[in-house]
Amino acid sequence: MIRYSLICNKDHEFDGWFAGSDAFDKQVRRGLVDCPVCGSAKVQKALMTPGVPVKSNRKALAEPVKALHAPADPKVHEMIEMVRKLREHVETNADYVGDRFAEEARRIHYGEKDPRGIYGEATIEDAVELHEEGIDVLPLPKLPDEAN
């Protein structure tokens, strides 16, 4: 059995189980699969989330960040402490360049400036562009008690 996410011609989404993709095609052609909401037999497979084409990666980056709430998990507290240390290390060993981050990262990458660690404000678009130019940038994780 195989499960398909289906959508009717009126945009109702629902799931259906079929013996296989051939069985699905045959049943749809015969009008045997209908929408549980409106009864329409004009149904097709909805786009599956895991098969997102590469081109939409950019869009995926703009999606909301994952959030966690685990107040009683000691491991989580340990890791938050590690993030805090990472931030401290960055703040003592790299130069803060504010919103000139993308510009400075490029200058360093293209040899216009001496290599050094920098950190600053970058938009997701900046980060994607830098990455496409072969410049590695790392998002610094935010701590829960930090405002934006």
Ligand SMILES: [Zn+2]
């Ligand atoms: Zn429908």
